[in-house]
Amino acid sequence: MLLLTGGAGFIGANFVLDWFKSNDEPIVNVDKLTYAGNLGTLRSLQGDARHIFSRTDICDAAAVQALFEQHKPRAVVHFAAESHVDRSIHGPGAFVQTNVVGTFTMLEAARQYWQGLPDDERRAFRFLHVSTDEVYGSLEPADPPFSETTPYQPNSPYSASKAGSDHLARAYFHTYGLPVLTTNCSNNYGPYQFPEKLIPLTIANALAGKPLPIYGDGSNVRDWLYVGDHCAAIREVLARGKPGEVYNVGGWNEQSNLDVVHLLCDLLQARRPKAQGSYRDQITFVTDRPGHDRRYAIDARKIERELGWRPAQTFQTGFAATVDWYLANQEWVADVMSGDYLKWVETNYQER
Incomplete structure (x- = not known):
């Protein structure tokens, strides 16, 4: 059994859904259900005995410890995090609490549980900590991509809080021997992403005839990773990654960012043409956010060399699949943006 945190969020929910497509091993899905946690994403698993949901705050040490004692997982996959840079600028405290204190609480509960396991189960146990490339800071146009040895230089409260969680994960391996694995991923995109992020926001606003806001001049560069590819990488690291x-x-x-928005506009124009003009006409440049990193890029050669993973989606195929998904799932988008899914959660889980 896996104990997975943040499994009602964007990446976590995609991982859960992908996991059960080819695996019957149960998952205990631990999520506090903040604004970005949406159990409606997992509605297809309602009544499925393989999926055990627990509405739990990962900062609640007693509750987390009880989950370990009750379910006795063989591994932890730790997705749970506050992840939106803009929100971290306006309210950094929540990011420190969830990302730093929450990760500490999970690591400490895992350590106590792991130390009490029989020898063979101790050797097999894993704690996989999912992090971000933003901990490495910002690159200049000619700089080589981030590698696993790039020094940390976080520039936002979000990335600083994730850097802190990475250091805790490293310390628990080196100090206690807890078999920790860490992944640092680039910008994810794909189905079920909360509509505050660039790609789902652009699609929703384009269809609604609203402005498509782009920070600064749109030249900020990101390495875009399809969420299904990320989930496949996590499975490989969990199965064959080396602790530490x-x-x-x-x-x-x-x-x-500008190239991404242009592509989205063109894909939408091909699928749902505007009566007059094009979706590109809705692009609006807005004041840049404070400390906006110019470029992120990931050198993913280590995971390919050691574990054989490489992304399956290209820029064109992944974004086309994403646009098609959002066009086919407008009800999900509307529920998220209206808050109706929160009512659904209360109706279906308040007695559990």
Whole structure:
């Protein structure tokens, strides 16, 4: 059994859904259900005995310890995090609490549980900590991509809090021997992403005839990783990664924000043409956010060399699949943006 945190969020929920497509091993899905946690994403698993949901705050040490004692997992996959840079600028405290204190609470509970396991189960146990490339800071245009040995230089409260969680994970391996694995991924995109992020926001606003906001001049570059590819990488690291190691997970897909929005507009125009003009006409440049990193890029050669993982989606195929998914799932988007899914959660889980 896996104990998975943040499994109602964007990446975590995709991982859960992908896991059960080819695996019957149960998952205990631990999520506090903050604004970005949406159990509606996992509605297809309602009544499925393989999926055990627990509405739990990972900062609640007693509750987390009880989950370990009750379910006796063979591994932890730790996705849970506050992850939106803009929100971290306006309210950094929540990021420190969830990302630093929450990760500490999970590591400490895992350590106590792991130390009490029989020898063979102790050797097989894993704690996989999922992190971000933003901990490495910002690159200049000619700089080589981030590798696993790139020094940390976080520039936002979000990335600083994730850097802190990475250091705790490393310390628990080196101090206690807890078999920790860490992954640092690039910008994810794909189905079920909360509509505050660039790609789902662009699609939703384009269809609604609203402005498509782009920070600054749109030249900020990111390495874009399809969420299904990321989930596949996590499965490989969990199965065959070496404890104590860090694996960078990237899409080999650097694109500027403006190029991404242009592609989305063109894909939408091909699928749902506007009566007049094009979706590109809705692009609006807005004041850049404070400390906006110029470029991220991931060198993912280590995970390919050691574990054989490489992304399956290209820029064109991944973004086309994403646009098609959002066009086919407008009800999900509307529920998220209206908050109706929160009512659904209360109706279905308040007695559990």
